[in-house]
Amino acid sequence: MNKASRLFWPTLVTPKNAVVKQTEQLSRSQKLLTELGLVKPGSNGTYQIMPIAQRAIDKCIQLVQSNMQAAGGQKISLPVLTPAQLWKKTGRLEGDISEFYMLRDRSGKQFLMSPTHEEAVTAMLASTAPISYRQLPLRLYQIGPKFRDELKSRFGLMRAKEFLMKDMYSFDVSAEEAAQSYATVTAAYERFFRQLEVPFVQVEAATGMMGGSQSHEYHFISPVGEDTLLQCSNCSYAGNVEVFGSDTDAPSACPKCQSSQLSRVRGVEVAHTFLLGDKYSKPLGATFLNTTGKPETLIMGCFGIGITRVVAAALEVLSTEQELRWPKLLAPYDVCVIGPKAGSKEQAPAERIEHELLQLTQICGAEQLLHDERKELTIGKRLLDAKRLGHPLTIVVGAKATQAEAPKLELHTSGGEKQELDVAQVLQLVDSHERHKQQLLEGTEQTDTKRSQRVGHVH
Known part of the structure; x- marks a missing residue:
């Protein structure tokens, strides 16, 4: 069993009469995790996870994995470094790349410290011996660090420059089959979030730089959330205002039932899903052999869950100002x-x-x-x-x-x-x-x- 005297638990001690200068806005979860010595700040926007919090993150990983495997997922690991040339082929280096960490090796070749792996996994399949339609659908996932040079890294693990993410990529023979994969994986997402017993909402979302024909986000409702969500109390509609271009363009009536019972809440995005079509598979030449033995372009989807963000956001929603409250399945100890x-x-x-x-x-x-x-x-x-x-x-x-x-x-x-x-x-x-x-x-x-x-x- 575990003994408290042996735990590495570097509690933050503030002298009784000390005047603490607050240099940034702290969220409830960030304040508690830091004061209790569960998470320590590293450099700006990076964090060191101490043993007690690591237990919760490991439990979250196990829970995500069980759901991904139940949805037909197979686990892989891809390199953190992705050749920039792949991103050029898909056109993703043509837009705003200010959030990406770019570096060069000693020969001058450029790489991204990957914020996501669509190009990498698609290029891997394109370089593989011809895939038969009999091998599809293929649902590959990994859990590992991702990097984003956030302009405003804040609220601790909820918006960090380095974070832990589960990303899954689906490959199918047609748009219809891809939609079935999408339904299967999003069902697994709903099971996962129900298991956490934290109120969540699935909302229609903009596809943004990821592209594709359909996208949904999963949010925990919280005042510190950076997204504005629209919710209709008359029907089931919910959406991110980004779908309409901006907050000012958002409608005053429900887009689905035209009711005026439309409210705005703040949400913390903890997961995102996309139907990608052939946006990545076509330019990178990822194909399969159909029933007649001829090559056809793979149809894709991608599905992300922010592991460290889920843990921090769940604590943000459930905790009090003085005490942490964990989802039962994530509590470090029972x-x-x-x-x-x-x-x-x-x-x-x-x-x-x-x-x-x-x-x-x-x-x-x-x-x-x-x-x-x-x-x-x-x-x-x-x-x-x-x-x-x-x-x-x-x-x-x-x-x-x-x-x-x-x-x-x-x-x-x-x-x-x-x-x-x-x-x-x-x-x-x-x-x-x-x-x-x-x-x-x-x-x-x-x-x-x-x-x-x-x-x-x-x-």
Whole structure:
């Protein structure tokens, strides 16, 4: 199991009477993650992930992967460096490239530190031995770092210059088959976001520099969001104002039902999907052999999820100003156990119960249990840390645990009230928490036909 005394957890300590000069606007998640020592700023727009936060990111990666594999995805890894020549062939170097990191090798050849990999994956398929129609659809995904020279990197992991992303690329024989791939993958996206239990909205979006015929974004609603979204309360429509060119061009009535019940909210974009057609496959010569053995151009889609942004944005939506609140499936630890302070009168009898509780590993697994055995600290100090870190369940073995009759433990749930329970009741609640997590995970096995087709529906 995990011990709190062994955790690398460089909490930010501010002297009592210090005057802190705020040089940038901080979001709630950024402030808490930094103060609690879960994320440390690197250079401008880059961040160092500490062990506790890394656990949450790893859980997010595992959850994304299970959904991508359920959607027929196969995992690959592509180089971070993409030859600029490929981007010239598709015309993407002709527009505004100020957000791209460009570099040259010693021979003068130019590369991009890839913000996305459409050209790279398409060129890979173009250089592969002829692909048969029997091998399609092909859905390839990777999870790795992406780079964007943000003019205003802010809100920590929500808008950084280096970030972790899952990007999937689909290849099909026709526009109709590509649309089916699009439906399958977006269904997997909806399952993933439902599993997080964070309210989200899927909105119609502009295709922008990515191109293609159709695009949707997934947003968490938050005041710090940089996108303005339109939502109709009369029907299911939701869209990004970018679809209409700009905020000032956006309609006052719903484009779908013409209702005036159209509201504006701010959203944090956490995922984006595109039907690309042949925008990349045609100029790069990516083909397959059809039923008659003749080459035809592959039809593509692409699908991105910002892994680090999802974690930070979920915390932004769920947390309070003082305490983190994690989606159940992303919490670094499920249970934290706090025993008595060293030298206290209840130490000896309470430690026996504390030892019993460590058998919780049989319910939640050793990796999900954190034992805060820093007994030089008071229970109150350790409980404050546990609450701020947002552990879903914190069990305190205090003075009432040593009562001769009906010994009681304190159970603190994230965002809930303190309960005084006996050991059996505590074990039952831990078991209930684990069963709820399992039910959420089993959502990955739902069939695509169960998906709501209402684009823009708030979940």
